[in-house]
Amino acid sequence: MSGLPPTEPLLQVTDLRCLFPVRRGLLDVLARRRHAIHAVDAVTFDLQAGEVLALVGESGCGKSTTGRLLVRMLKPTSGEIRFRGRDIANLAGSELKAFRREAQIIFQNPFEVFDPRQTIGSSLRQALDIHAIGTPAQRDQRVHEALEGAGLSPPAAFLARYPHELSGGQLQRIATVRAMLLEPRLLVADEPVSMLDVSVRAEILNHLLDLRGRYGTAIVFITHDIAVARYVATRVAVMYLGAFMEIGTVEEVIDRPRHPYTRALLTNTLSIDEELPSGERIEISGDPPSPVNLGAGCRLAGRCPFTMDRCRTETPRLRPVGPDHRVACHLVEETNAIASPAIPAPPQSATPPRPSSRV
């Protein structure tokens, strides 16, 4: 962002965990065994106001669960979610309702989030009705303006229509308008363009970025598509089996990835860019293991081409490897430890070192 002094983050997530219990069989009950899916495990990060953080990963990695925890659609098993300094992990009742005015979410399939029997106008109005914002006339006015602002004009042409009468792209745009009507400080966008055609995606992505510019809303953008993440985000977090593997600025994580999993994702993503030099691709074989009762060790250990003994016994923690760039990998940690005394900081870093003091 700009040269503003660092302020308190909008969101401070610490050691966030979400476990889903697995149904037990008779033998498990008799043996008093409990199983749980570790959907989100020890996730820790900060989010500044107006920032766009992309959560990237393959299906089942916990990125959507993380998104749902952040807006408290789900209650975490443990951990802290500080929103503007206040822990929202255990809010309930009117406090939760007040929080929801400030934190909204949009989903992949807009046809599933609108009531098919309700007109677009009344669906949009409802958001304002629930939070009793302004007079009824003011609410109508606001809905009208929001549609117009999103390029859905004339608004009257949309207000009286039903969801099935619109295209997926139009409806997703309206879902975004509805989420932004309350001018939230945080928007979680869960794969908002994944089911749309590419020619329509760009409009939705640009619309989101424009809204962020207008209201300063911070966005947690969940996607499996790392190229989309590169386009919308200022920072990227890569998830695998419920945990963050790597987090940092887009430039750091996508142009200088350090974690083998991030490198595998990047080098296996199909694109229309020039081909990678052969030999650069990281191959990760097999499928992710079951997320039930994960033990110690790196989650990628069974598939990673660089696995060492230590990886199987000790869970790597996120450690800084550069300015705003942290990686959870023993290999990176050891290479850094070996490399750092002999070799100075890599010169290719585009970010100038932060001046420690000014005279």
Place this chain on the structure above:
Amino acid sequence: MTTPNPLLHVQDLSVVYRAGEGAIHAVQDVTLSLERGRSLGLVGESGSGKSTVAAAILRLLPENARITSGSIVFDGTDLAELSDRNLDRLWRWRQLAIVFQRSLSALSPVHRVGHQLDDVLKLREPGLTEAQRQERIVGILRAVRLPDRVLRAYPFELSGGMMQRTMIALALLCTPPFLILDEATTALDVITQAEILREMERLRAEFELTTLVISHDVGVINAIADSVAVMYAGQLMEVAPKERFFSAPAHPYSKALIASVPRLRGQSGRLTGIPGTLPELHNPPPGCRFAPRCPHAMPRCSAAPPPLYQIAPRHTVRCVLYDQHPEQRP
């Protein structure tokens, strides 16, 4: 326009779906040629008619669809003229096979994979003995790099990648020379998708396959096709060698499509989408179907569908902007 000795040549194919009172003109005058051993990528967004073309080639169209004109000549025989019985007995699966996206629904959930593969092979090649069938199945599974234990597994026990490999094995059971991949890797995760496409490249060589790859994803097309055909709203807009297509797309729709894809490397400028929506195919625009969204549209675009202009070797475009092209040949 015609290529020497194509394995598949689709000429002026039109397909219409009956829908209530009206008709949906899903595919209009599509002409495609595919030489032996080549891989053609057919790319388009939803409603472009790309999967309808695939279904028409295999004559797997739903009941309310009809081929209204055109020919589908495969290895010298017009498939569009064959009787259902003939097509089913001699051609489909034996000569032409297809792999779809939703493969889990193609297999029975209550029978083991090996049993189902054997059933299918029994039906397609009744002359084989049990030992021959077993040998063939095990051979194909190894070719698609599946462990033997898959034979005893139930479909739901397989991961997405293994399931898709099983479907490829099913399609290759009778070693057909021609294979259609219809969004075959779309539902897979990034790493699995790349892995399966690399396998496909190997299988193409090993089985001397000619492939038609249908996808909405230009990245997939880039990974596996030699040439690219672009469809929009039922019309074929452009056909070009892959390198040329990505470096110098000619049709305004192709250009817009490529400009709307986010990049992984290099400059990332602001993406531009394509304003507007797909035309209603009940009552499609009379001329170029992209004209209502095209930045270069002129009155003659809406008069009649433009012909295909050849602007370079193996590069044709259906757009009047190329009417006066110097390289144009009759």
